[in-house]
Amino acid sequence: MHVIINGQQKDFAPGTTVAELLRQLDLEPIRVAVEINKELVTRSTFDSAQIHDGDQIEVVTFVGGG
């Protein structure tokens, strides 16, 4: 299935959780926050929240700013 993550199309197996997605992208869960279709996914639900075909996903972290 296709999802859009940070503006890029990526393919994942059906049933993939947010935690598994972060693992596959080699991202540390503690250093990111996630939105699916503009709704926040809380950290405590990373293991259970599944992504679905066509989801628009944002994976963000901190950068320098004023």
Place this chain on the structure above:
Amino acid sequence: MTHDRYRIGSFELRSRLFVGTGKYANFDIMERALAASGCQVVTVAVRRDVLSPEGGARPDSILDHLDMSRYTVLPNTAGCFTAEDAIRSARLSRELLEGLGNPGAKWVKLEVLADKKTLLPDPVGTLKATDALVELGFEVLVYTNDDPILAKKIKDLGPVSVMPAGAPIGSGLGILNQNNIRLCLEYLKDGDPDYPVIVDAGVGTASDVTVAMELGADGVLLNTGVAGAADPVRMATAMAHAIEAGRLACLSGRISKKPYATASSPMEGTIAPVRVGAGAS
């Protein structure tokens, strides 16, 4: 040094300088500049993470260079041009800071910008987002322009601080309208003298910081003035002194401005002038 403590919402602070973490040549200079500034609070932005790093190696993260036990992180909503996006940004930041165990999870520096050329705030979006974020339980510090009427309307919505801009972000123009900043301070502190007001943005050099503090601001938030200086670490030191100088001057009750001179030395007992009447009038 004054070291008088003050409060912003539930935070008790000593340093009155808030320093941004953007635009340094590298993280080493940033770390040294932050240390030299003596700041307790640093601002950060939230952005998309890198998914496919070039060469396979993850880029260096600011999280490797900010001591979470030393600094309270104040996340901003920079880059947001609608109230909705600013609220999303604030919630993402809170989630990150809760995970990292930083007390900054409780607060947010709200910016709802109007256009990319000036980066001036959108007053309508700012009011809307302030209301929503206060409702969501955030301690909100609101970046706004130097309009005292708008500042008061924002305060009425319940944020923990209002932060009028000295000049456009990154412009280095200093405190362009001192009278407006003075009026903002008067309106925001009317009947509420401890309400914290931070001058945010536009600072170019140390004297700008001192001016803001002399006017009665509780603190100054800056980034480019330090990060963009030829020697950021030295400029950060200058900014720390400027905060102290301005704060002490503000507390000391400056003399009033007068159009003519008043002599500091006695006029009586001067020696006989060469020509009678020379110099004196």
